[in-house]
Amino acid sequence: MDATAKFELFAGYMNLEPAEEHSLAQPAQRLERAALPSSAYQRAPCGNSPAELQRMVAERRSSSRLTASEVKKNSLGITYAAMPGGKRIALLKTLLTSACERNCFYCPFRAGRDFRRATFRPDEMAHAFMQLYQSQTAEGFFLSSGIAGGGIRTQDHLIDTAEILRRKHAYTGYLHLKIMPGAERAQVERMMQLADRVSINLEAPNAVRLAKLAPRKQFLEELLRPLRWVEAIRRSQPYHLGWRGKWPSSVTQLVVGAAGESDLEIMSVSAELYKQLHLSRVYYSAFTPVIDTPLENHPAENPWREFRLYQSSFLLRDYGFDLEELPFTRAGNLPLEVDPKIAWAQQNLTETPVEINRADRETLLRVPGIGPQGVAEILATRRNTTFRNLRDLQKVGVLANRAAPFILLDGRRPAQQLSLW
Ligand code: SF4
Numbered sequence: 001m002d003a004t005a006k007f008e009l010f011a012g013y014m015n016l017e018p019a020e021e022h023s024l025a026q027p028a029q030r031l032e033r034a035a036l037p038s039s040a041y042q043r044a045p046c047g048n049s050p051a052e053l054q055r056m057v058a059e060r061r062s063s064s065r066l067t068a069s070e071v072k073k074n075s076l077g078i079t080y081a082a083m084p085g086g087k088r089i090a091l092l093k094t095l096l097t098s099a100c101e102r103n104c105f106y107c108p109f110r111a112g113r114d115f116r117r118a119t120f121r122p123d124e125m126a127h128a129f130m131q132l133y134q135s136q137t138a139e140g141f142f143l144s145s146g147i148a149g150g151g152i153r154t155q156d157h158l159i160d161t162a163e164i165l166r167r168k169h170a171y172t173g174y175l176h177l178k179i180m181p182g183a184e185r186a187q188v189e190r191m192m193q194l195a196d197r198v199s200i201n202l203e204a205p206n207a208v209r210l211a212k213l214a215p216r217k218q219f220l221e222e223l224l225r226p227l228r229w230v231e232a233i234r235r236s237q238p239y240h241l242g243w244r245g246k247w248p249s250s251v252t253q254l255v256v257g258a259a260g261e262s263d264l265e266i267m268s269v270s271a272e273l274y275k276q277l278h279l280s281r282v283y284y285s286a287f288t289p290v291i292d293t294p295l296e297n298h299p300a301e302n303p304w305r306e307f308r309l310y311q312s313s314f315l316l317r318d319y320g321f322d323l324e325e326l327p328f329t330r331a332g333n334l335p336l337e338v339d340p341k342i343a344w345a346q347q348n349l350t351e352t353p354v355e356i357n358r359a360d361r362e363t364l365l366r367v368p369g370i371g372p373q374g375v376a377e378i379l380a381t382r383r384n385t386t387f388r389n390l391r392d393l394q395k396v397g398v399l400a401n402r403a404a405p406f407i408l409l410d411g412r413r414p415a416q417q418l419s420l421w
Helices: 003-011 027-034 050-064 068-076 122-134 151-168 185-192 207-213 219-236 263-277 303-318 340-348 361-365 372-381 390-395 400-406
Strands: 078-082 088-095 140-144 174-178 197-199 249-256 281-286
Touching (some): 003 068, 003 088, 003 122, 068 078, 088 122, 088 174, 122 140, 140 151, 151 174, 185 197, 185 219, 219 263, 249 263, 249 303, 263 281, 281 303, 303 340, 361 372, 390 400
Parallel strands (some): 088 140, 140 174, 174 197, 197 249, 249 281
Protein backbone atom coordinates (compact mmCIF):
# COMPACT_ATOMS: atom_id res chain seq x y z
CA MET A 1 0.00 0.00 0.00
CA ASP A 2 1.45 3.42 -0.86
CA ALA A 3 1.51 6.38 1.51
CA THR A 4 -1.54 8.05 -0.03
CA ALA A 5 -3.63 4.90 0.39
CA LYS A 6 -2.54 4.67 4.03
CA PHE A 7 -3.42 8.30 4.73
CA GLU A 8 -6.81 7.73 3.14
CA LEU A 9 -7.36 4.62 5.25
CA PHE A 10 -6.78 6.57 8.48
CA ALA A 11 -8.47 9.81 7.43
CA GLY A 12 -12.07 8.81 8.13
CA TYR A 13 -11.34 8.40 11.83
CA MET A 14 -9.07 11.35 12.51
CA ASN A 15 -12.03 13.63 13.28
CA LEU A 16 -12.12 11.76 16.60
CA GLU A 17 -9.14 13.96 17.53
CA PRO A 18 -10.24 17.63 17.75
CA ALA A 19 -6.55 18.42 18.39
CA GLU A 20 -6.21 22.02 17.21
CA GLU A 21 -9.83 23.06 16.68
CA HIS A 22 -10.22 26.63 17.79
CA SER A 23 -13.89 27.50 17.92
CA LEU A 24 -16.67 25.64 19.67
CA ALA A 25 -18.45 22.93 17.79
CA GLN A 26 -21.78 24.00 16.36
CA PRO A 27 -24.30 21.76 18.11
CA ALA A 28 -27.24 23.16 16.14
CA GLN A 29 -25.80 21.51 13.06
CA ARG A 30 -25.64 18.18 14.83
CA LEU A 31 -28.97 18.15 16.68
CA GLU A 32 -30.55 15.96 14.08
CA ARG A 33 -28.26 13.23 15.32
CA ALA A 34 -29.03 13.98 18.96
CA ALA A 35 -32.76 13.72 18.32
CA LEU A 36 -32.51 10.16 17.05
CA PRO A 37 -33.89 7.45 19.36
CA SER A 38 -31.20 5.21 20.81
CA SER A 39 -32.45 2.27 18.73
CA ALA A 40 -31.34 4.21 15.68
CA TYR A 41 -27.76 3.62 16.69
CA GLN A 42 -27.92 -0.07 16.08
CA ARG A 43 -26.31 -1.62 13.04
CA ALA A 44 -27.80 -0.79 9.65
CA PRO A 45 -28.27 -3.54 7.07
CA CYS A 46 -25.18 -2.32 5.18
CA GLY A 47 -23.02 -2.94 8.25
CA ASN A 48 -22.51 0.71 9.27
CA SER A 49 -24.11 2.24 12.32
CA PRO A 50 -26.56 5.10 11.60
CA ALA A 51 -24.07 7.44 13.28
CA GLU A 52 -21.44 6.40 10.74
CA LEU A 53 -23.91 6.73 7.90
CA GLN A 54 -24.87 10.21 9.04
CA ARG A 55 -21.25 11.21 9.21
CA MET A 56 -20.68 9.97 5.68
CA VAL A 57 -23.74 11.85 4.41
CA ALA A 58 -22.66 15.02 6.19
CA GLU A 59 -19.16 14.68 4.79
CA ARG A 60 -20.52 14.10 1.33
CA ARG A 61 -22.81 17.14 1.62
CA SER A 62 -20.03 19.38 2.80
CA SER A 63 -17.70 17.86 0.20
CA SER A 64 -20.08 18.96 -2.55
CA ARG A 65 -19.32 22.56 -1.60
CA LEU A 66 -15.57 22.02 -1.53
CA THR A 67 -13.08 22.61 -4.28
CA ALA A 68 -11.36 19.59 -5.83
CA SER A 69 -8.19 20.44 -3.92
CA GLU A 70 -10.06 20.60 -0.59
CA VAL A 71 -11.77 17.28 -1.29
CA LYS A 72 -8.36 15.73 -1.95
CA LYS A 73 -6.99 17.18 1.29
CA ASN A 74 -9.97 15.87 3.28
CA SER A 75 -9.49 12.40 1.88
CA LEU A 76 -5.92 12.38 3.22
CA GLY A 77 -6.87 13.61 6.69
CA ILE A 78 -5.92 17.25 6.16
CA THR A 79 -8.19 19.77 7.88
CA TYR A 80 -7.90 23.49 8.52
CA ALA A 81 -6.97 23.94 12.15
CA ALA A 82 -6.15 26.86 14.41
CA MET A 83 -2.63 27.08 15.74
CA PRO A 84 -1.69 28.44 19.14
CA GLY A 85 -2.03 32.15 18.36
CA GLY A 86 -5.03 31.69 16.09
CA LYS A 87 -3.49 31.30 12.62
CA ARG A 88 -5.30 28.65 10.52
CA ILE A 89 -3.26 26.14 8.57
CA ALA A 90 -3.86 22.92 6.61
CA LEU A 91 -2.97 20.26 9.19
CA LEU A 92 -2.30 16.64 8.30
CA LYS A 93 -3.72 14.48 11.10
CA THR A 94 -2.60 10.89 10.81
CA LEU A 95 -1.18 7.77 12.47
CA LEU A 96 2.05 5.82 12.31
CA THR A 97 0.00 2.65 12.61
CA SER A 98 -3.65 1.66 13.01
CA ALA A 99 -2.57 -1.77 14.28
CA CYS A 100 -3.12 -1.37 18.02
CA GLU A 101 -2.63 -4.00 20.70
CA ARG A 102 -4.93 -2.29 23.22
CA ASN A 103 -8.69 -2.77 23.32
CA CYS A 104 -10.32 0.54 24.27
CA PHE A 105 -14.07 0.00 24.04
CA TYR A 106 -14.86 3.12 21.98
CA CYS A 107 -11.99 2.97 19.51
CA PRO A 108 -12.14 1.95 15.84
CA PHE A 109 -8.47 0.85 16.00
CA ARG A 110 -8.90 -1.55 18.96
CA ALA A 111 -7.23 -4.94 18.80
CA GLY A 112 -9.35 -7.67 17.26
CA ARG A 113 -11.65 -5.36 15.29
CA ASP A 114 -11.93 -6.65 11.77
CA PHE A 115 -10.82 -3.94 9.36
CA ARG A 116 -7.86 -3.19 7.14
CA ARG A 117 -4.81 -1.90 9.02
CA ALA A 118 -1.69 -0.12 7.85
CA THR A 119 1.67 0.94 9.26
CA PHE A 120 4.29 3.51 8.24
CA ARG A 121 8.01 3.23 8.92
CA PRO A 122 9.35 6.47 10.46
CA ASP A 123 11.40 7.39 7.37
CA GLU A 124 8.46 6.57 5.09
CA MET A 125 6.13 8.77 7.13
CA ALA A 126 8.61 11.65 7.24
CA HIS A 127 9.15 11.45 3.50
CA ALA A 128 5.41 11.24 2.74
CA PHE A 129 4.64 14.26 4.92
CA MET A 130 7.44 16.29 3.35
CA GLN A 131 6.00 15.63 -0.10
CA LEU A 132 2.67 17.06 1.08
CA TYR A 133 4.44 19.96 2.75
CA GLN A 134 6.61 20.84 -0.22
CA SER A 135 3.61 20.75 -2.56
CA GLN A 136 1.83 23.07 -0.06
CA THR A 137 -0.90 20.50 0.41
CA ALA A 138 -0.20 20.36 4.15
CA GLU A 139 1.30 23.14 6.28
CA GLY A 140 1.46 21.39 9.65
CA PHE A 141 1.54 17.91 11.12
CA PHE A 142 -0.35 16.08 13.91
CA LEU A 143 1.08 12.60 14.45
CA SER A 144 -0.45 9.93 16.65
CA SER A 145 -0.31 6.13 16.62
CA GLY A 146 -1.90 2.91 17.71
CA ILE A 147 0.27 1.01 20.19
CA ALA A 148 2.30 -1.80 18.63
CA GLY A 149 5.02 -3.56 20.64
CA GLY A 150 4.39 -1.51 23.78
CA GLY A 151 4.21 2.21 24.53
CA ILE A 152 7.98 2.67 24.74
CA ARG A 153 8.69 1.10 21.36
CA THR A 154 5.84 2.98 19.70
CA GLN A 155 7.03 6.22 21.25
CA ASP A 156 10.49 5.59 19.85
CA HIS A 157 9.01 5.33 16.37
CA LEU A 158 7.19 8.64 16.82
CA ILE A 159 10.41 10.26 18.05
CA ASP A 160 12.37 8.76 15.13
CA THR A 161 9.83 10.25 12.71
CA ALA A 162 10.12 13.65 14.33
CA GLU A 163 13.95 13.48 14.35
CA ILE A 164 14.02 12.64 10.65
CA LEU A 165 11.65 15.51 9.89
CA ARG A 166 13.58 18.06 11.92
CA ARG A 167 17.13 16.92 11.14
CA LYS A 168 17.19 15.25 7.75
CA HIS A 169 14.40 17.26 6.10
CA ALA A 170 15.00 20.47 8.10
CA TYR A 171 11.26 20.78 8.69
CA THR A 172 10.60 23.79 10.91
CA GLY A 173 6.80 23.92 10.64
CA TYR A 174 4.13 23.03 13.19
CA LEU A 175 4.40 19.58 14.77
CA HIS A 176 2.01 18.07 17.34
CA LEU A 177 3.18 14.74 18.77
CA LYS A 178 1.17 12.26 20.80
CA ILE A 179 2.60 10.81 23.97
CA MET A 180 1.95 7.07 24.11
CA PRO A 181 0.58 5.42 27.27
CA GLY A 182 3.57 3.74 28.89
CA ALA A 183 6.17 6.18 27.51
CA GLU A 184 9.19 7.01 29.66
CA ARG A 185 10.06 10.42 31.02
CA ALA A 186 13.20 10.72 28.88
CA GLN A 187 11.09 10.08 25.80
CA VAL A 188 8.62 12.77 26.80
CA GLU A 189 11.49 15.21 27.26
CA ARG A 190 12.94 14.33 23.84
CA MET A 191 9.55 14.88 22.22
CA MET A 192 9.34 18.26 23.90
CA GLN A 193 12.61 19.19 22.19
CA LEU A 194 11.08 18.42 18.79
CA ALA A 195 7.41 19.44 18.97
CA ASP A 196 5.33 22.61 19.16
CA ARG A 197 2.61 20.75 21.06
CA VAL A 198 2.43 17.42 22.90
CA SER A 199 -0.65 15.62 24.18
CA ILE A 200 -1.93 12.45 25.74
CA ASN A 201 -5.64 11.75 26.01
CA LEU A 202 -6.93 11.08 29.52
CA GLU A 203 -10.14 9.76 27.89
CA ALA A 204 -12.03 9.84 31.22
CA PRO A 205 -12.02 12.12 34.28
CA ASN A 206 -10.73 9.47 36.71
CA ALA A 207 -9.58 5.86 37.05
CA VAL A 208 -13.03 4.47 37.84
CA ARG A 209 -14.55 5.92 34.67
CA LEU A 210 -11.55 4.98 32.57
CA ALA A 211 -11.97 1.33 33.54
CA LYS A 212 -15.36 1.41 31.80
CA LEU A 213 -13.82 2.70 28.58
CA ALA A 214 -10.27 1.42 28.34
CA PRO A 215 -9.57 -1.42 30.81
CA ARG A 216 -5.92 -1.75 29.78
CA LYS A 217 -5.04 1.90 30.32
CA GLN A 218 -3.89 3.06 33.75
CA PHE A 219 -5.19 6.52 34.55
CA LEU A 220 -2.54 7.74 36.96
CA GLU A 221 0.56 5.89 35.84
CA GLU A 222 0.13 5.92 32.08
CA LEU A 223 -1.96 9.00 31.29
CA LEU A 224 -1.82 11.62 34.03
CA ARG A 225 1.82 11.10 34.95
CA PRO A 226 3.16 12.05 31.48
CA LEU A 227 1.15 15.28 31.62
CA ARG A 228 2.74 15.96 35.00
CA TRP A 229 6.18 15.30 33.51
CA VAL A 230 5.48 17.81 30.75
CA GLU A 231 4.72 20.52 33.27
CA ALA A 232 7.66 19.52 35.51
CA ILE A 233 10.05 19.72 32.55
CA ARG A 234 8.66 23.10 31.51
CA ARG A 235 9.17 24.39 35.05
CA SER A 236 12.57 22.89 35.79
CA GLN A 237 14.50 22.86 32.52
CA PRO A 238 15.76 25.97 30.72
CA TYR A 239 13.41 26.94 27.92
CA HIS A 240 16.20 27.16 25.34
CA LEU A 241 16.28 23.34 25.41
CA GLY A 242 12.79 23.25 23.92
CA TRP A 243 11.98 23.33 20.22
CA ARG A 244 13.14 26.67 18.79
CA GLY A 245 13.85 28.00 22.25
CA LYS A 246 10.57 27.27 23.97
CA TRP A 247 8.74 24.35 25.50
CA PRO A 248 5.68 23.02 23.73
CA SER A 249 2.10 23.57 24.86
CA SER A 250 0.14 20.56 26.12
CA VAL A 251 -3.48 19.47 25.66
CA THR A 252 -5.64 16.45 26.41
CA GLN A 253 -9.01 15.03 25.43
CA LEU A 254 -11.89 13.29 27.22
CA VAL A 255 -14.57 11.09 25.73
CA VAL A 256 -17.94 12.34 26.99
CA GLY A 257 -21.02 10.25 27.61
CA ALA A 258 -19.87 6.64 27.48
CA ALA A 259 -18.78 5.94 31.06
CA GLY A 260 -21.64 7.40 33.12
CA GLU A 261 -19.45 10.30 34.23
CA SER A 262 -21.03 13.57 35.43
CA ASP A 263 -20.14 17.04 34.20
CA LEU A 264 -18.90 17.78 37.71
CA GLU A 265 -16.33 14.99 37.41
CA ILE A 266 -15.25 16.31 34.01
CA MET A 267 -15.00 19.92 35.13
CA SER A 268 -13.18 18.93 38.35
CA VAL A 269 -10.34 17.30 36.44
CA SER A 270 -10.38 20.11 33.85
CA ALA A 271 -9.98 22.73 36.59
CA GLU A 272 -6.98 20.86 38.00
CA LEU A 273 -5.41 20.42 34.57
CA TYR A 274 -5.64 24.15 33.88
CA LYS A 275 -4.53 25.23 37.34
CA GLN A 276 -1.84 22.70 38.20
CA LEU A 277 -0.53 21.52 34.84
CA HIS A 278 -1.20 24.63 32.72
CA LEU A 279 -2.76 22.80 29.82
CA SER A 280 -3.61 25.02 26.86
CA ARG A 281 -6.90 23.27 26.37
CA VAL A 282 -8.96 20.29 27.44
CA TYR A 283 -10.88 18.88 24.48
CA TYR A 284 -14.20 17.08 24.88
CA SER A 285 -15.40 14.55 22.36
CA ALA A 286 -19.09 13.62 22.55
CA PHE A 287 -19.21 9.85 22.30
CA THR A 288 -20.29 8.39 18.96
CA PRO A 289 -20.69 4.61 18.73
CA VAL A 290 -18.41 2.73 16.37
CA ILE A 291 -19.61 -0.47 14.77
CA ASP A 292 -18.03 -3.73 15.99
CA THR A 293 -16.86 -2.31 19.30
CA PRO A 294 -18.22 -3.20 22.77
CA LEU A 295 -19.99 0.19 22.86
CA GLU A 296 -21.59 -0.01 19.42
CA ASN A 297 -25.10 0.01 20.91
CA HIS A 298 -24.40 2.69 23.48
CA PRO A 299 -26.32 5.84 22.51
CA ALA A 300 -24.39 8.74 21.08
CA GLU A 301 -23.97 11.69 23.41
CA ASN A 302 -25.99 14.85 22.89
CA PRO A 303 -23.66 17.40 21.20
CA TRP A 304 -25.16 20.16 23.36
CA ARG A 305 -23.47 18.52 26.33
CA GLU A 306 -20.08 18.81 24.65
CA PHE A 307 -20.86 22.44 23.84
CA ARG A 308 -21.80 23.33 27.45
CA LEU A 309 -18.64 21.60 28.69
CA TYR A 310 -16.51 23.75 26.38
CA GLN A 311 -18.29 26.92 27.53
CA SER A 312 -17.75 25.97 31.18
CA SER A 313 -14.17 24.99 30.54
CA PHE A 314 -13.46 28.44 29.08
CA LEU A 315 -15.07 30.06 32.14
CA LEU A 316 -12.50 28.21 34.26
CA ARG A 317 -9.57 28.89 31.96
CA ASP A 318 -10.17 32.44 30.76
CA TYR A 319 -12.84 34.12 32.90
CA GLY A 320 -11.65 33.55 36.47
CA PHE A 321 -14.53 31.27 37.48
CA ASP A 322 -14.07 28.63 40.17
CA LEU A 323 -15.47 25.14 39.83
CA GLU A 324 -18.00 25.83 42.61
CA GLU A 325 -19.48 28.73 40.65
CA LEU A 326 -20.56 26.63 37.68
CA PRO A 327 -24.32 25.96 37.62
CA PHE A 328 -24.36 22.22 38.25
CA THR A 329 -27.65 20.46 38.89
CA ARG A 330 -28.06 18.19 41.92
CA ALA A 331 -26.95 15.30 39.76
CA GLY A 332 -23.72 17.16 38.98
CA ASN A 333 -24.54 18.06 35.39
CA LEU A 334 -24.69 21.35 33.53
CA PRO A 335 -28.11 22.38 32.23
CA LEU A 336 -28.22 21.82 28.48
CA GLU A 337 -30.68 24.59 27.78
CA VAL A 338 -28.75 27.56 29.14
CA ASP A 339 -25.30 29.08 28.66
CA PRO A 340 -23.47 28.53 32.00
CA LYS A 341 -22.30 32.15 32.13
CA ILE A 342 -25.86 33.41 31.73
CA ALA A 343 -27.09 30.94 34.36
CA TRP A 344 -24.49 32.31 36.79
CA ALA A 345 -25.36 35.93 35.94
CA GLN A 346 -29.09 35.35 36.40
CA GLN A 347 -28.37 34.17 39.93
CA ASN A 348 -25.75 36.74 40.83
CA LEU A 349 -26.06 39.91 38.72
CA THR A 350 -29.78 40.40 38.15
CA GLU A 351 -30.22 42.26 41.45
CA THR A 352 -26.72 43.75 41.53
CA PRO A 353 -25.88 44.77 37.96
CA VAL A 354 -22.34 45.73 36.96
CA GLU A 355 -21.57 49.40 36.25
CA ILE A 356 -19.69 49.23 32.99
CA ASN A 357 -17.97 52.58 33.54
CA ARG A 358 -16.41 51.63 36.88
CA ALA A 359 -16.13 47.84 37.24
CA ASP A 360 -12.70 46.24 37.34
CA ARG A 361 -11.48 43.74 34.77
CA GLU A 362 -12.43 40.65 36.78
CA THR A 363 -16.00 41.89 37.32
CA LEU A 364 -16.49 42.89 33.67
CA LEU A 365 -15.41 39.40 32.63
CA ARG A 366 -18.35 37.98 34.58
CA VAL A 367 -20.92 39.77 32.39
CA PRO A 368 -22.48 37.64 29.61
CA GLY A 369 -21.65 39.00 26.18
CA ILE A 370 -18.29 40.42 27.32
CA GLY A 371 -15.15 38.41 26.62
CA PRO A 372 -11.47 39.16 27.33
CA GLN A 373 -11.18 41.24 24.15
CA GLY A 374 -14.36 43.18 24.99
CA VAL A 375 -13.03 43.91 28.48
CA ALA A 376 -9.79 45.27 27.03
CA GLU A 377 -11.78 47.52 24.65
CA ILE A 378 -14.03 48.78 27.45
CA LEU A 379 -11.10 49.59 29.73
CA ALA A 380 -9.28 51.44 26.94
CA THR A 381 -12.36 53.33 25.71
CA ARG A 382 -13.68 54.50 29.06
CA ARG A 383 -10.45 56.38 29.78
CA ASN A 384 -11.76 59.02 27.39
CA THR A 385 -15.48 58.58 27.30
CA THR A 386 -18.50 57.29 29.23
CA PHE A 387 -20.62 54.38 28.06
CA ARG A 388 -24.21 55.64 28.07
CA ASN A 389 -26.17 53.21 25.92
CA LEU A 390 -26.05 49.78 24.35
CA ARG A 391 -24.86 51.14 21.03
CA ASP A 392 -21.72 52.47 22.74
CA LEU A 393 -21.04 48.94 23.96
CA GLN A 394 -21.85 47.40 20.62
CA LYS A 395 -19.24 49.64 19.00
CA VAL A 396 -16.46 48.06 21.06
CA GLY A 397 -17.46 44.53 20.10
CA VAL A 398 -19.63 43.58 23.08
CA LEU A 399 -22.79 41.46 22.59
CA ALA A 400 -24.83 44.31 24.05
CA ASN A 401 -28.22 42.62 24.13
CA ARG A 402 -26.77 39.68 26.01
CA ALA A 403 -25.12 41.97 28.54
CA ALA A 404 -28.13 44.31 28.94
CA PRO A 405 -30.01 42.55 31.78
CA PHE A 406 -26.88 42.49 33.94
CA ILE A 407 -25.36 45.98 33.61
CA LEU A 408 -25.68 49.65 34.45
CA LEU A 409 -24.59 52.34 32.01
CA ASP A 410 -23.73 55.56 33.76
CA GLY A 411 -25.85 54.56 36.75
CA ARG A 412 -28.91 53.38 34.79
CA ARG A 413 -30.13 50.09 33.52
CA PRO A 414 -30.14 50.18 29.71
CA ALA A 415 -33.51 51.71 28.77
CA GLN A 416 -34.33 49.14 26.13
CA GLN A 417 -32.66 46.40 24.26
CA LEU A 418 -31.37 47.10 20.78
CA SER A 419 -33.51 45.87 17.99
CA LEU A 420 -31.81 43.73 15.37
CA TRP A 421 -28.94 45.59 13.85
S1 SF4 B 1 -4.65 2.67 22.70
FE1 SF4 B 1 -5.40 4.29 21.35
S2 SF4 B 1 -5.45 3.39 19.29
FE2 SF4 B 1 -5.28 1.70 20.75
S3 SF4 B 1 -7.37 1.03 21.15
FE3 SF4 B 1 -6.89 2.53 22.73
S4 SF4 B 1 -7.57 4.54 21.94
FE4 SF4 B 1 -7.47 3.06 20.20
